[in-house]
Amino acid sequence: MKGSSVNAEDYLKCIHEYMDLQGYAALKDIALILGTVRQTVLDEIKILMDRGLVLRKEKGKYALTKKGMKEALKFLRKHRVAEILLWKGLGMKWSDLDDQAMGIEHGMTEEIIEKVCLNYGCKKCPHGNAVPDKDGNVTETKDIKISKFNSPREMIVSRVVFESPEILKYMEENQLYPGSKLMIVDDKRVKSASGEGILIVPDNFFSAVRFLEV
Ligand SMILES: [Fe+2]
Known part of the structure; x- marks a missing residue:
């Protein structure tokens, strides 16, 4: 996305995605996704805060207010x-x-x-x-964010909440789509039901994807 064509709606969508990924959006994360610089992000965030759409959780970390969440949706x-x-x-x-x-x-x-x-x-x-x-x-979709990896478990991909090109390409290459069954081996490896071998997952995979019980 080009910096010049970005507007308030893009900021709300971007913050929404980061909240799903990690609970907040940092200025540098937003700047990276929207293809702009930190100062531009800060200026826009201030406007969104004045409009009651965004709040500051702590230094450099932002989230949507209830009103902001509605607008994002x-x-x-x-x-x-x-x-x-x-x-x-x-x-x-x-x-x-x-x-x-x-x-x-x-x-x-x-x-x-x-x-x-x-x-x-x-x-x-x-x-x-x-x-x-x-x-x-x-x-609300009733699915699970996997954060504990005690033993291998079979799960079904429910959705991708953080749609980064890297994660989407990885999933496409390995035919992991919503509805696909896979075996979660540990926090770095999965085994796809359609593929032969063990797959190493990209960073953030388990924060970006939600699962359903088989
Ligand atoms: Fe999508």
């Missing part, structure tokens, strides 16, 4: 439906959808969204995240 509706359109309508690559949707999501009117939903269904985005309604309400 309204935007995520556009983003996730744009992904569905690119995927089901245009047959684009699963790992490119998040990035490509950034080019069209701001122009997704409710009329377009309703047509996409009618044609392709829009319960979830291709990465397994529920599509909020137009008021920003969303049904």
